[in-house]
Amino acid sequence: MDMATKKRAANVRNLIGDQTIALVGLMGAGKSAIGRKLALALDLPFIDADTEIEAAAKMPVAEIFEAYGEPEFRRLEASVIKRVLESGPQVLATGGGAFINEATRDIIHQNGVSLWLSAEIDLLMTRVSKKATRPLLKNPNPRAIMLDLIDKRYPIYAKANIEVLSEDLTKDEMACIVIKALDDHLSAQSNQNGKSSRHA
Numbered sequence: 001m002d003m004a005t006k007k008r009a010a011n012v013r014n015l016i017g018d019q020t021i022a023l024v025g026l027m028g029a030g031k032s033a034i035g036r037k038l039a040l041a042l043d044l045p046f047i048d049a050d051t052e053i054e055a056a057a058k059m060p061v062a063e064i065f066e067a068y069g070e071p072e073f074r075r076l077e078a079s080v081i082k083r084v085l086e087s088g089p090q091v092l093a094t095g096g097g098a099f100i101n102e103a104t105r106d107i108i109h110q111n112g113v114s115l116w117l118s119a120e121i122d123l124l125m126t127r128v129s130k131k132a133t134r135p136l137l138k139n140p141n142p143r144a145i146m147l148d149l150i151d152k153r154y155p156i157y158a159k160a161n162i163e164v165l166s167e168d169l170t171k172d173e174m175a176c177i178v179i180k181a182l183d184d185h186l187s188a189q190s191n192q193n194g195k196s197s198r199h200a
Helices: 003-016 031-042 049-057 061-068 070-085 102-111 121-128 142-157 171-199
Strands: 020-024 046-048 090-093 112-118 162-165
Touching: 003 031, 003 171, 020 031, 020 070, 020 102, 031 046, 031 090, 031 171, 046 049, 049 061, 049 070, 049 090, 061 070, 070 090, 070 102, 102 112, 112 142, 112 171, 121 142, 162 171
Parallel strands: 020 090, 020 112, 046 090, 112 162
Antiparallel strands: none
16 A cells, blocks of 8 residues: 555544444345455445345345345344444445445434445446345346346445445556545545535
């Protein structure tokens, strides 16, 4: 990490206060991989929402879906994310459907900054095909399923505070891009708040 990025990371860490940086996006966008690098650079804890859900349910996410269905999984997910958000500052990688839930989205916005890792279909498919555990891949046409998710979810992910395009770069390179985006957003927000308080 170069000196400019280190300065930006220090500024982000200062401006984030006790808030959570929540990474949102589709599976394969790099939320967990980039999130870990980001947390390391900012000297913050990294939390993976799916791991927390599995710990709470004492079973894998795929099995929760099979045993109880998606509505029950979303209820558990919202509950776990709400609990996690009470203990910032931290970097949180959310599941692909978490931000789609309006209640969960509101909780994230009340307690932190949401950053959408958007990605092109070809990159997503390359990445998800490397993991046989993805429930999506049990479908005969996973690309069609992914395109459908893009159509339905991207307009909602666009409600995130920040958007960063996930590219075919190293995790460290992507973490640097995310730090710059966070620094730009938080600095602008801080300046805006400063102006507001001066005019008050």
